[in-house]
Amino acid sequence: MSLRTPEAGGIEPIELSQDLPLPLYLQLAKHLRNQITSGKLAEYDALPGERELADRFGVSRVTVRKALSSLTAEGLLNKRQGSGWFINSSTHVEQRLSALTSFSEDMASRGLQSGTVWLDRSISRATPEEALLLNLRPGDQVARLNRLRLADKTPLAIELSVVPTKYLPDPFGFEGSLYQHLRNLGHPPHRALQRLSAVRLIPDLARQLELPEGAPALYIERRTFLEDGAPLEFVASHYRGDAYDFVVELNLT
Known part of the structure; x- marks a missing residue:
């Protein structure tokens, strides 16, 4: 089964497939990583909230949170308590x-x-x-x-x-x-x-x-x-x- 996301908030559409061996959260993390390192998502921009991202991508909030946490561990995102997730596109x-x-x-x-x-x-x-x-x-x-x-x-x-x-x-x-x-x-x-x-x-x-x-x-x-x-x-x-x-x-x- 394929899931297609709408274009919104500067994040390009992508197809996520539950039939692929790569888990959905890693597919989403890979897509967001490409958006950040290519400059399509600007540094210090705020991502939509977890609920909104889950609705846009047709996945659960747990999947979204795991994807964002993975990118935070790589240094591409910062999580600010009470404010959400922010882009940290450092020199590449x-x-x-x-x-x-x-x-x-x-x-x-x-x-x-x-x-x-x-x-x-x-x-x-x-x-x-x-x-x-x-x-x-x-x-x-x-x-x-x-x-x-x-x-x-x-x-x-x-x-x-x-x-x-x-x-x-x-x-x-x-x-x-x-x-x-x-x-x-x-x-x-x-x-x-x-x-x-x-x-x-x-x-x-x-x-x-x-x-x-x-x-x-x-x-x-x-x-x-x-x-x-x-x-x-x-x-x-x-x-x-x-x-x-x-x-x-x-x-x-």
């Missing part, structure tokens, strides 16, 4: 994985103003795992750069970079792009390997990214190499799941 970025760029360079290419809140800058001994990933000897020192990355003042990612001190002797010696600073020091990044996985944010990370605890995020580990194959950097990052799409172009060989 689409990043291709075919090029090696820094966060600052990536935001600049999109016309966004990048920003940084330093959480930690220090030098310490590499952990056994870091020593293995960076081909270091036990006791070798590394520079640690832990940053909250912003785009147009919106927090998008928490990024921990670990670089051997032979390549970055002074972690306080720059403020902008780390990759540009490494190029200036004569150590230009050449290639990288990345691993992506889906996670839910623990309380501290969620607070820093201004999201609810347990909100979805992308966890990315990257190893960056010099042209001669020597490991230059290890990065562990958490990206907002509601703000980032990673795109890969595939070609037939």
Whole structure:
């Protein structure tokens, strides 16, 4: 059975089907998510009430509430006590994985103003795992750069970079792009390997990214190499799941 909603309140019509394997609340959440991220529903706009949405979409209020709660967990909606549900369409970025760029360079290419809140800058001994990933000897020192990355003042990612001190002797010696600073020091990044996985944010990370605890995020580990194959950097990052799409172009060989 198919259910068709009327066009109202800026929300486009959609067909919800009880015959699909995807539950109705997830079908509704997907549709509203597309409306928000495409800009068809403007930031800070109020959604119609749960009863009105249920009538418009021909579903129960429980279904509507589950859909809205799902979007709230993703950071796309805010629920204000006594006032209803409001759009929270934060900065959305689409990043291709075919090029090696820094966060600052990536935001600049999109016309966004990048920003940084330093959480930690220090030098310490590499952990056994870091020593293995960076081909270091036990006791070798590394520079640690832990940053909250912003785009147009919106927090998008928490990024921990670990670089051997032979390549970055002074972690306080720059403020902008780390990759540009490494190029200036004569150590230009050449290639990288990345691993992506889906996670839910623990309380501290969620607070820093201004999201609810347990909100979805992308966890990315990257190893960056010099042209001669020597490991230059290890990065562990958490990206907002509601703000980032990673795109890969595939070609037939």
